[in-house]
Amino acid sequence: MFKLLLSFLLTACLSACDLFHTDFNDEEPAKLYQAKLLSDQSTPIMPIRVMNWNIKFAGARLDFFFDCLGDEVLMPKAIVLANLKQIADAINNISPDILLAQEVDVLSKRSAYVDQVQWILDHTDLNYAAYASQWKADFIPSDGVGRVNSGNVIFSRWPIIQATRYALAPISDQDALTRYFYLKRNYIDAVIKPTGATSIHVVNIHTTAYAQDNTQKKQLDQLLNALIELDNQAQTFIAGGDFNQLPAGSSQTSAFADNVCKDEYVADDFSTQTTWLDGFYANFSPAISLTDYQLDNTLYFTHSVDKNVFWNRKIDYLFTNTNFEAASAQVYQNMANGGLQTMNLSDHAPMAASWSWP
């Protein structure tokens, strides 16, 4: 009896390690989803539409505490569902076959525990998804955040036959406790294979915006090396995401008017980092070429922090090792540019481009 109780207690002590379940392996399978009702999955003959969007966990333009613009932390379910409805409407309007999404919550108190991956699948023509968490904790004991599970998703009209979450380098100058509860950045690589067509890789990344060291450069280099390796293996890929970095030739690289945080560091000065994306542009084809971007930056801006400041920087991207259809790329900024009013939906504008299946 005594030994039994003692072994019970020892087992209990050991299993209580990583109390808040925040850890990931360097490489692990992504979580796969499927829509309740499947829509058209016919073989892609015509060019397909590929879209990228950071949907800000359906927080729309509420003034959250982390942007230093307000004190919002938690949203009621009705607000989350109303915002998701607008996001789904925009997705349906753009009608992508593949969607790379960032900041999608699946079980977070801030978004009323709505599984946004499943919700989007069930309210669009996208059928399959692969999810990789970048922020997971049973409870974040800070700012009233509570439970969180949020990450990157690759949505697809066609089946995802394999998907892997790859861990990115962590910020190096954090103390152990902060790092334990902090975001664990990643990129996700999903293999999509329509019936009767060859498979392709789709890669989605969201790099850090809060590092004061060169962590973001390390993360971008990890992705670049992975894409070069895919290319060397003669694998076709589409890669994109929220790179949190400006392209070369940006007319403004610092002092953005809508960055108002004083106590907390937020990346606001990119002036010494303008070459960090050169490897992507040198090796692969962008949806929006540097030439087009440098002719007029403003047409391709995808982000602003403050709802009262129009899109004022480009930090979201799509690349491929084949080619996007000429002149097919579009950032959906407003009715005049893209035909969709998106300023009120997220702090990022969606972008899309057409691409022919090999």
Add this chain to the structure above:
Amino acid sequence: MKIVYSLVLTLSLFGQDAAIAAMNTSDMLKPGEKQIGVFSPLRYSLNQSSEISTHPLFDLIIPNLRFKKRWIQSSTLGFASEHYFSYPSLLLNTIARDGSGGILPANTRVPQILSWHNSVIASTKITDLWLSARLSLHTPIGAKAEQMPTIDLPFVYQRTSAYHYLYSMSAGLELDGRIQTRWRYIVDIHYFYLNNPEHHQAVEQKTSLVYELTPTISIFFAYIFTAGHYPFGIDMRYFPFIDVIWRWQ
């Protein structure tokens, strides 16, 4: 550090019926006897049939007082009632903050809550074991569902749910026996019924090994296991802890 402090404080205060020798039974301290533990309250026997207890360290932030009255006691049977009052609004305001230690959002409007637990406890002796049964009703005054977010943490959620939804109930069984001269064990299980729209429920099971270091000092080696239905779904987990309890006359 603030995070650790807040979590320990929160768990300690809301988990205060853990690791208390004979506290969940109808048993009482001897008249004039006092008892205190690191995580357990200060107990003071008023007379043969009643005692009071409080967490002195936490009284500044969550004033609390427990009164236990034994109504029937024989060599094989006991019956008692327990009445526990606390004022958690100060603590809730403290953990509603920006940055580390913010269990609730800083913009939370914490209402004035008077928390009131009433329990009945029946104990019976079976050979050398004491078996106790407890029924509790938690009826806070002043709380409203829409005024603050729930704290969706195992152990905490079932103890604070009534702040939002009028009341909660619990029922429990406890077995208290001796293994060797200096070793005792306490095994208990508690069921919680929460009066929220989803009718969430939770179960807690605690096993303690008690080593009586001296006649006045006991060390508790224990775990609590909990499984429950929370706003995010079903969750199960262990929580090990050690407590030291000191008794004196």
